[in-house]
Amino acid sequence: MPDDERGDPADGGQEPTGGDPLFAEAGVLNRTELIRRPELLEISTVPGSDRIAGRTEQIQYVASHLGPLVTNSEPTSVMIYGKTGTGKSLVSKHTSRRVVREAESRGTDVEMVYVDCAQHNTEAQATSKIARELNELAGEPKSIPITGLGPSHYYSYIWSLLEDHYDGGIVILDEIDQLQPIEDANTLLMQLSRAGESEKTETYIGVIGISNKVEWGDELNSRVLSSLGNEETVFPPYDADQLQNILSAREDAFHDGVLAPEIIPRTAALAAREHGDARKAVRILKNAGKLAEKEGAEQVQEHHVNEAQKKAEVDRLRELLATDTPHARYVLLALAELTQNTDETEFRTTRIYDAYVEVCEQEAADHLKIDRVRDLLREHAFNDTVESTLESGGRAGGTYKQHRLLKDPAVVKESVMREM
Numbered sequence: 001m002p003d004d005e006r007g008d009p010a011d012g013g014q015e016p017t018g019g020d021p022l023f024a025e026a027g028v029l030n031r032t033e034l035i036r037r038p039e040l041l042e043i044s045t046v047p048g049s050d051r052i053a054g055r056t057e058q059i060q061y062v063a064s065h066l067g068p069l070v071t072n073s074e075p076t077s078v079m080i081y082g083k084t085g086t087g088k089s090l091v092s093k094h095t096s097r098r099v100v101r102e103a104e105s106r107g108t109d110v111e112m113v114y115v116d117c118a119q120h121n122t123e124a125q126a127t128s129k130i131a132r133e134l135n136e137l138a139g140e141p142k143s144i145p146i147t148g149l150g151p152s153h154y155y156s157y158i159w160s161l162l163e164d165h166y167d168g169g170i171v172i173l174d175e176i177d178q179l180q181p182i183e184d185a186n187t188l189l190m191q192l193s194r195a196g197e198s199e200k201t202e203t204y205i206g207v208i209g210i211s212n213k214v215e216w217g218d219e220l221n222s223r224v225l226s227s228l229g230n231e232e233t234v235f236p237p238y239d240a241d242q243l244q245n246i247l248s249a250r251e252d253a254f255h256d257g258v259l260a261p262e263i264i265p266r267t268a269a270l271a272a273r274e275h276g277d278a279r280k281a282v283r284i285l286k287n288a289g290k291l292a293e294k295e296g297a298e299q300v301q302e303h304h305v306n307e308a309q310k311k312a313e314v315d316r317l318r319e320l321l322a323t324d325t326p327h328a329r330y331v332l333l334a335l336a337e338l339t340q341n342t343d344e345t346e347f348r349t350t351r352i353y354d355a356y357v358e359v360c361e362q363e364a365a366d367h368l369k370i371d372r373v374r375d376l377l378r379e380h381a382f383n384d385t386v387e388s389t390l391e392s393g394g395r396a397g398g399t400y401k402q403h404r405l406l407k408d409p410a411v412v413k414e415s416v417m418r419e420m
């Protein structure tokens, strides 16, 4: 062992009897165990029926469109929009599983395939994922190559797998706005929702497209929209009562008596006030528990929640930006720079546009037209990153919009830079 790893020779290489203070300071020695079932606080865990709260209407909506599959009848495909953490993926998966189970009990074979389009973001990748998943679920011995085939080959696999093994199929396309270019999304949706009409397969297919970009559907071509039956719904953010029910259904993640009585209502109120995002509410509770454990506290208290809330906010912003397009990030960076470098807080679209063009020049990127920047500002407003208000009294007495950054500009800049 080299000398410098032996410890201080003055105490013979031994730590004082109280131990090395480094570890006490790092908070790894005085940990208490407050969390009994950490998996209940994991966002990736899909909660069972008994832990889903506040989404009865939305579950019924999906069931009424996809439900015909249980009696081997034609379903209607749907688009689901809503802010992040409003239960879009959860409700889609949960209801689809119930359709599959109910169909099975009636002797109908329905299967569900889930595609995360952020991960499989071209038509070829998404069709490859659907084909491979169906192949595996059907227990086919021969595997389908992950890459190397064009979409038309993957479609052929999909049609024949559906035809040979199933009466119905559900395809969930989560974060469908991540499919690039938009033409890939148009073709994929058209192929899946019109498969029956074009006699590619007699198996009924129901598609659920999910997006947290409410403007995105406007970019789809009208034939695709009509093939989706023009059916779309927007999941509203959760209110404080709903978040309280969601969190209470996970209270058993903690040992008995660990959560002071005000903790769940306080967490729900904080999460509802800002975004109505269930993911964030669960994350605050988890982080508060971890902070309390680290501190050696016997109960989770309000100051743990307040601290956890700040961290959850930064994580949320980073996640949102990670799925944004580069231009959506440039627009936000422009607004953050204006907010930081002036003593104003609200800016007109044209002013943000000029700052955005400068950001594009720095990034050596071609800038978009102002109308697209308007759309991107609307998307940021939808996700509560920006607040936009309509003002009157512009030139010629018209109206104009003012935009205000709702986040700390330094945090925005740091998060945007990370993604660039």
Ligand SMILES: Nc1ncnc2c1ncn2[C@@H]1O[C@H](COP(=O)(O)OP(=O)(O)OP(=O)(O)O)[C@@H](O)[C@H]1O
Pocket: 042, 043, 044, 045, 046, 047, 051, 052, 053, 054, 055, 082, 083, 084, 085, 086, 087, 088, 089, 090, 091, 211, 212, 246, 278, 279, 282
């Ligand atoms: N109604 C609910 N009851 C219980 N838990 C919920 C509910 N809604 C959301 N959650 C929790 O929040 C997590 C995130 O929800 P979900 O993935 O459905 O959000 P989303 O709307 O699809 O968000 P994003 O657009 O960011 O993907 C879920 O995995 C679940 O843990």
